[in-house]
Amino acid sequence: MPIGLGVASSHAPGMYRPKEMVKAGFDQMMSRMAERGHIVPTIAKEMTEEKLHKNWDAFRTGHGALRAQMEKYNPDAVIIVGGDQSEMFDNGNKVNIAIYTGAEAFGLNSGFGFAGMTDEKYYTHYKTDVKLAKWLASELVTKEHFDVAVSEEMKPMGGRKVPGLPHAFVNIAEILHKKDVPTVLVYENTYDPPTMVSAARCYELGKALARVLKNDPRKIAILGSGGLSHDPGGPRNIWIDAPLDRWVLDQISRGNGEALKDMYQFDSMTLRGGTGEIRAWITVAGAMEYMGAKATVVDYMDAAPETQTGIGFAYWLPNK
Numbered sequence: 245m246p247i248g249l250g251v252a253s254s255h256a257p258g259m260y261r262p263k264e265m266v267k268a269g270f271d272q273m274m275s276r277m278a279e280r281g282h283i284v285p286t287i288a289k290e291m292t293e294e295k296l297h298k299n300w301d302a303f304r305t306g307h308g309a310l311r312a313q314m315e316k317y318n319p320d321a322v323i324i325v326g327g328d329q330s331e332m333f334d335n336g337n338k339v340n341i342a343i344y345t346g347a348e349a350f351g352l353n354s355g356f357g358f359a360g361m362t363d364e365k366y367y368t369h370y371k372t373d374v375k376l377a378k379w380l381a382s383e384l385v386t387k388e389h390f391d392v393a394v395s396e397e398m399k400p401m402g403g404r405k406v407p408g409l410p411h412a413f414v415n416i417a418e419i420l421h422k423k424d425v426p427t428v429l430v431y432e433n434t435y436d437p438p439t440m441v442s443a444a445r446c447y448e449l450g451k452a453l454a455r456v457l458k459n460d461p462r463k464i465a466i467l468g469s470g471g472l473s474h475d476p477g478g479p480r481n482i483w484i485d486a487p488l489d490r491w492v493l494d495q496i497s498r499g500n501g502e503a504l505k506d507m508y509q510f511d512s513m514t515l516r517g518g519t520g521e522i523r524a525w526i527t528v529a530g531a532m533e534y535m536g537a538k539a540t541v542v543d544y545m546d547a548a549p550e551t552q553t554g555i556g557f558a559y560w561l562p563n564k
Contacts, residue, residue: 246458249317250532250539250560251310252468252525255326255415256551259303260355266300267293269358270550282481288549296550302543306557307418309542313559315421320462321373322420322427323380323453325524326412326469327434332395338436341449342393343384344429345377349398351408353415367408368417373426380428380456388452395431412469412521419467432527434470434520444505446523450530468528470521472544472554478517485514486546489554492522496558499538501529518553525558532560 261269270291277284314322333339349370356366377394384390398409408414413429432449433440441449450466457464472492473485495503504526508515529539542557 246460246535247454247464247466247531248535248562249313249319249465250468250528250537251313251419251465252528252539252556252558253307253310253416253419254471254551254553254555254557255412255469256474256553256555257354257358257411257415258551258553259300259555260353260415261359262361263297263300265359266296266550270296273550273552277481285482285549288482291549299545299550302545303555306543306555307416310419310557310559311421313561314419314465317463317465318421319425319465321376321464322425323430323464323466324413324416324427324469325430325432325466325527326410327432327521327524328410328412329435331410332431338433338439339393339431340433340439340441341390342395342431343377343381344372344395344431345374345381346395346397347372347374349409349413349427349429351410351414353417354411355415368414368423370409370413370427370429371424373428376426377428380453383456384449384452387456390449390452412524416467416469432523434523435518440508440520441523443507443509443523443526446526447501447505447530450527450532451534453527454531454534466528466531468524470524471519472522472556473514473519474551474553475513475517475519476552480513480517482549482552484546484554485519486554488514488519489544489546489556492525493539493541493544493556493558496525496529496539497541499533501526501533504529528560532562535560535562537562
């Protein structure tokens with residue numbers, strides 16, 4: 245059957261630190277900002293341990309709502325769309341769109357990594373669907389005219405100290421109701437100018453995925469990982485553009501994801517950095533709107549300075 249479920253979620257590392265380590269991690273981040281001379285928003289200065297724990301609980305609730313949709317749908321395969329921040333690819337090769345076709349895929353949740361929890365037991369191992377991944381790459385190139393690269397082996401070349409998949413693919417693993425569901429990993433250049441994929445192309449990629457899979461007998465879900473507005477380490481570090489985030493969520497809830505095709509057509513401080521990860525949401529919107537679905541927005545948090553990110557959770561069901 246065609247793609248029958250879409251989900252999208254933020255994946256900020258600050259969402260995943262163990263609850264008892266949230267306050268220490270937040271204080272460490274504030275100290276680093278002060279050392280670098282960054283301006284700290286008032287809301288960050290007012291964060292208490294109680295507020296931090298409340299936000300942490302909301303992150304789990306958001307993921308839980310998406311996981312419940314996954315469990316109910318029980319997909320036979322999941323396509324995960326995300327970006328890379330010099331984790332898998334280095335300056336020698338910045339891919340625009342790529343599909344991983346290897347048999348082994350693993351990685352460490354970056355929240356655990358920042359907390360010093362780097363033992364093997366904290367790794368996520370994906371069961372990749374090599375046959376489906378190769379078929380999708382071929383169909384997108386030959387039938388849909390996308391220039392798709394393929395990555396056949398896990399050879400992380402970026403600067404991440406812990407080897408494995410980019411955090412976009414690992415941090416959201418808890419959304420999956422079972423880790424052994426076959427997966428296809430789709431990379432988009434969301435972060436590295438000058439060849440970041442356009443928002444229009446992301447939307448069309450989603451539609452193309454839905455088209456080529458329309459006669460597939462399996463139950464397939466698509467998961468977009470990233471966003472919303474944020475610029476970690478940049479000039480807008482910890483500042484969140486809530487109006488932009490809410491506009492994005494409003495468009496997808498109306499089934500008007502086409503409006504998002506106009507994003508990134510001009511340079512803006514807000515649209516730089518991690519805000520580029522909204523591309524993954526746009527791809528899911530393209531796929532699910534092709535299927536006639538509008539998004540259900542589960543939650544949005546614009547007051548989460550420990551994540552430095554506007555946090556959102558949403559899912560799409562056809563005929564809803």
